[in-house]
Amino acid sequence: MNVEDMTAVDNSQSYFDPSLLPVLTDDNLPPLMPQDTRVPGKRDKGRFLTRRPNLDQRLTGPRSKHRTQHRTLFLSDIHLGTPGCKAELLLDFLRNNDAETIYLVGDIIDGWRLKRSWYWSAAHNAVVQELLRKARKGATVIYVPGNHDEALRDYTGLNFGGVDVINETIHETADGRRFLVIHGDQFDGVVKYAKWLAHLGDRAYELALLMNNWLHDIRRAFGLSYWSLSSWLKHKVKNAVEFISSYEVALAREARERGVDGVICGHIHHAEMREIDGVLYCNDGDWVESCTALAEDKSGRLTIIEWRHFSWEQAGYIAPAEMEADDAPDLVPAYMNALSAA
Numbered sequence: 453m454n455v456e457d458m459t460a461v462d463n464s465q466s467y468f469d470p471s472l473l474p475v476l477t478d479d480n481l482p483p484l485m486p487q488d489t490r491v492p493g494k495r496d497k498g499r500f501l502t503r504r505p506n507l508d509q510r511l512t513g514p515r516s517k518h519r520t521q522h523r524t525l526f527l528s529d530i531h532l533g534t535p536g537c538k539a540e541l542l543l544d545f546l547r548n549n550d551a552e553t554i555y556l557v558g559d560i561i562d563g564w565r566l567k568r569s570w571y572w573s574a575a576h577n578a579v580v581q582e583l584l585r586k587a588r589k590g591a592t593v594i595y596v597p598g599n600h601d602e603a604l605r606d607y608t609g610l611n612f613g614g615v616d617v618i619n620e621t622i623h624e625t626a627d628g629r630r631f632l633v634i635h636g637d638q639f640d641g642v643v644k645y646a647k648w649l650a651h652l653g654d655r656a657y658e659l660a661l662l663m664n665n666w667l668h669d670i671r672r673a674f675g676l677s678y679w680s681l682s683s684w685l686k687h688k689v690k691n692a693v694e695f696i697s698s699y700e701v702a703l704a705r706e707a708r709e710r711g712v713d714g715v716i717c718g719h720i721h722h723a724e725m726r727e728i729d730g731v732l733y734c735n736d737g738d739w740v741e742s743c744t745a746l747a748e749d750k751s752g753r754l755t756i757i758e759w760r761h762f763s764w765e766q767a768g769y770i771a772p773a774e775m776e777a778d779d780a781p782d783l784v785p786a787y788m789n790a791l792s793a794a
Contacts, residue, residue, distance in 0.1 A: 507574050510764060511543050516772030520549045523626055526746035528557035528635065528718025529738035531600065532576045533566040536740040539575035545745065545759040546582045554583070554591055555623070556615075557718045557736060558598025558635025565600075587614030596620060598635035598719060622712060627752030629713040631734070632706070636717035639702045696722055700735070704728035716746060723756050 531537045565571065587593040593615045597604040608619045620634040699720055707715035714732030723737030723744040734754060737744030745757045763769060 507540070507543075507578060508762075510762075511540060511547070511575075511578065514775035515547050517776045518772060519547075521750075522549060522551040522747045523750050523752075524553045524555065524623065524748040525549065525551040526555045526557055526633070526716055526734075526736040526748075527560075527739070528598070528736050529559040529721055529740065530556075530579070531559055531562040531565070531738070531740050532579060533562045533571055534740070535571060537562075537576065538739050538743050539573065539579050541743050541759055541762065542739045543575060543578050543582060544762050545743075545757075546579065546586070548763050549745075549747075549757075550586070551591060551747075553623075554586060554593045555621075555633055555716070556583070556593065556595045557633060557716065558596055558637070559600040559718065559738075560595065560598075562600045563603050583615070584613050592616075594618060594621065594633075596633055596635055599637035599640075623716065625748055625752035625754070626750060629732075629752065631714045631716045631732075632710055632712050633716045634703075636699070636703055636719035636735075639699060639706065640719065696720055700724065700726075700733050701728060704731040704733045707731045707733075723758075725754065725756055 527542075530539075530542060532539065583593060595604065595615050595617045596619065597608075597617065604617055605619060607617050610617055620632065623631045623633050625631065703715045703717055707713075708729065708731050712731075714734060716734045716736065718736055718738065720735065721738040721741050722735055723742050723746075724733065724735045725746070726733055732754075734746055736746035737756065743758060743760050745759070746754060747757050748754050764771075
């Protein structure tokens with residue numbers, strides 16, 4: 453039946469007669485389903501692990517009107533779409549920090565993982581909504597894709613929901629310094645020349661992050677703060693330390709050759725800010741291990757912010773007296789489909 457035929461149907465006709473339904477009384481009610489007393493199997497445990505817990509009410513209610521104001525925020529390696537993403541902590545950070553400009557420096561959404569299997573919790577969706585909200589409220593949001601969200605590199609130069617997608621850019625601080633902003637996977641030989649090995653390493657990294665999550669749950673049960681096992685192992689393995697050092701030197705050299713004062717990147721999940729041969733190397737870290745961001749204040753000073761505790765768990769926390777009402781959520785941008793399908 454086509455649309456014209458459907459609109460021509462006489463609405464007065466009834467295709468369902470309610471009188472045909474049986475009348476339920478106490479005498480003819482169907483028996484209750486028997487209680488499931490079997491021992492849960494592997495399939496049941498898998499279903500339990502994939503359930504999405506509800507967000508803490510403190511992450512969904514009105515925001516404080518007195519948030520920390522920055523000139524610029526740099527975030528990378530969030531890896532939305534993976535169980536290892538600390539989306540709740542990031543959401544709390546975003547709700548308590550504002551900036552005139554926000555750089556998303558790659559691997560924000562993990563297209564590699566989403567292509568293998570779908571994982572998307574309420575917290576992950578809330579992070580996307582919060583970023584779109586900041587763009588709608590006037591912040592300039594710039595997305596610099598990385599290797600895990602490399603599908604977005606096909607959309608550079610476009611704007612999605614107030615978010616500009618660009619391959620790399622130059623950021624000028626308030627004090628006049630110029631920084632190359634780039635994800636950094638271009639300087640990782642494994643990603644560039646042996647992508648199959650990078651995917652294999654990504655699987656091993658997922659296992660390490662899964663162990664991280666188990667350890668984090670145990671520590672929180674005892675009232676302890678977040679601590680990353682994978683990050684600790686990375687700094688104890690000699691080859692990993694050497695790789696980080698060579699990566700930092702390579703990016704500093706690239707910045708020097710381009711005639712800028714520094715470089716701001718991500719990729720290696722290691723927050724760092726140090727001078728290398730006269731060039732300021734800045735890595736804003738990640739939100740699967742270190743839970744860090746790079747911030748620029750109104751004077752141009754750069755600092756690394758750690759957010760390993762929720763705001764209400766931090767020392768000196770005072771409940772806000774004035775709250776800002778929430779508004780309607782945005783639609784998730786269409787580029788989400790491109791990441792999962794690429």
